[in-house]
Amino acid sequence: MSTDQKIPETRAETDLAAAFEGTRGALPGGAGVAAIRTEAFDAFRAHGLPHRRVEEWKYSDLRARLKNVPAFAPKRDAAAAGHALAALDDVYGDTGRHRIVIVDGHYHAELSDVDGLAGEGVTLRPLADALADEGEALMGLPEIARDDAAVGLNAIFCADGVDIRIEAGRTLSKPVEIVHALSAETPVATSERVVIRVGEGASARILENFLGGAEGSFSNTLTDIRAGDRAEITVARLQAEAAGTTHVGTAVLTMGAQTRVKLIGAGIGAGFARHQSFVSFTGEDSRADLLGITMVRAGQHVDQTLVVDHAVPNCESRELFKTVVGDGAKGIFQGKIIVRPHAQKTDGQMMTQSLLLSEDAEMALKPELEIFADDVQCAHGATSGEIDEDLLFYLRARGIPEDEARTLLVLAFLSEAVEEMGDETIVEAFEGRIGAWLAEGK
Incomplete structure (x- = not known):
């Protein structure tokens, strides 16, 4: 006898199933698109939202995160x-x-x-x-x-x-x-x-x-x-x-x-x-x-x-x-x-x-x-x-306050990836966001 049991459906999964049943007739696309939607919905009903037992999602348990799903x-x-x-x-x-x-x-x-x-x-x-x-x-x-x-x-x-x-x-x-x-x-x-x-x-x-x-x-x-x-x-x-x-x-x-x-x-x-x-x-x-x-x-x-x-x-x-x-x-x-x-x-x-x-x-x-x-x-x-405490000490030894020195090191760490884009518009906007995020944390 098999001991496999389906995991009980969560409130969020029930909300999503009800939303599809209520709107499927009004969703755009012809018969081919409808078949794709139905196939995806059947997979969702079989497996539910991704959770920690799904290898690709084991660090991000969406099933545990969503207590319910609001209306679309x-x-x-x-x-x-x-x-x-x-x-x-x-x-x-x-x-x-x-x-x-x-x-x-x-x-x-x-x-x-x-x-x-x-x-x-x-x-x-x-x-x-x-x-x-x-x-x-x-x-x-x-x-x-x-x-x-x-x-x-x-x-x-x-x-x-x-x-x-x-x-x-x-x-x-x-x-x-x-x-x-x-x-x-x-x-x-x-x-x-x-x-x-x-x-x-x-x-x-x-x-x-x-x-x-x-x-x-x-x-x-x-x-x-x-x-x-x-x-x-x-x-x-x-x-x-x-x-x-x-x-x-x-x-x-x-x-x-x-x-x-x-x-x-x-x-x-x-x-x-x-x-x-x-x-x-x-x-x-x-x-x-x-x-x-x-x-x-x-x-x-x-x-x-x-x-x-x-x-x-x-x-x-x-x-x-x-x-x-x-x-x-x-x-x-x-x-x-x-x-x-x-x-x-x-x-x-x-x-x-x-x-x-x-x-x-x-x-x-x-x-x-x-x-x-x-x-x-x-x-x-x-x-x-x-x-790196050595880099932090180096900056502080040159008169830079500790908080500012930490900010400079974090900005330099992240900016390496941003600057690889080679696009001035993107670099300036993203570095501005990084600076604002660091300022909020002070």
Whole structure:
């Protein structure tokens, strides 16, 4: 007789099941998309929310975190959405950029620079329209991301977002900023999806910001970036939502041949956050620089998870992730490089470093290599420690007060990853955020 028993359903799981049953008939997409949603929902009912017994989620128990799930947010009118957006920080200040606005999970064309982007060869469509035209192709994702629990949850509920197409050969004159804004009045759930298709030989900078939120809000976002052959893109993702929110953000990056990508993710906000990136090399002679910074304190929990799939020969990946953990907080880094049997001449190098600012700070590190080819150069490394007392003494001996000296050392530690982006706009904005975070902790 089998002794296996299904774990009792939690209130949050019941809320999610009821939400899907109540809305499934109104969700966008044809029969093919509906079948994808149903398959994902069946998997959710069988396994529930990811928890510590799921290897990929053992450090970030979403099932234990979510006591309940608030109602999915309805779309606000333009005035209310604009008011919610105006109440949030402007991450990039006076920097010129094309802005795309998503408020409470819903794309607002009237608040977005549709005309300016069209002039640069960029087309925007609401996700619902794109799903109606090419839903199954749009919902399809690489193998390494397909079975992830958060990806499946997004597939069930994604009803809005935006499809962005950058024409082949275009070089955008200004960055494209995608703002994901949560209103602060009441807790909501969101499940938007952004698809970015970068044409062959195109060049673009994408700035994606996650801001705002009320206590108890739950956001589950997915950004699907498809870079064509010889494309060059820079992507900066900043998560700075309010402390009482739960954030799960997924970036899926698929690279063609001779493609160059720089991707940085910064985790600063939310009480519980998981940033996961799935990177697939599908064309030869491509390179990805994958960077991350995390800053947590006062009970925050932020998880940076990365999977890189080298499925073709002659590609390079460089991963550098930095984490600063303050009082009573927990940081996590999980990174995996996969080299497929035919992916000879792969060069993949991963490094993660963490800085613990107090005795009750906690850091979990799990770097992995899965190599099935023999002519490769791959390595990973992980370090964890406190502020170097010799460096601190050196600065104090030159008249710098202790608090200021510690701030300078933490800033220098994190800035190494930020400056690897090589983009002045991103570097200045992120270093400004780092400085503000350090000032708040004094």
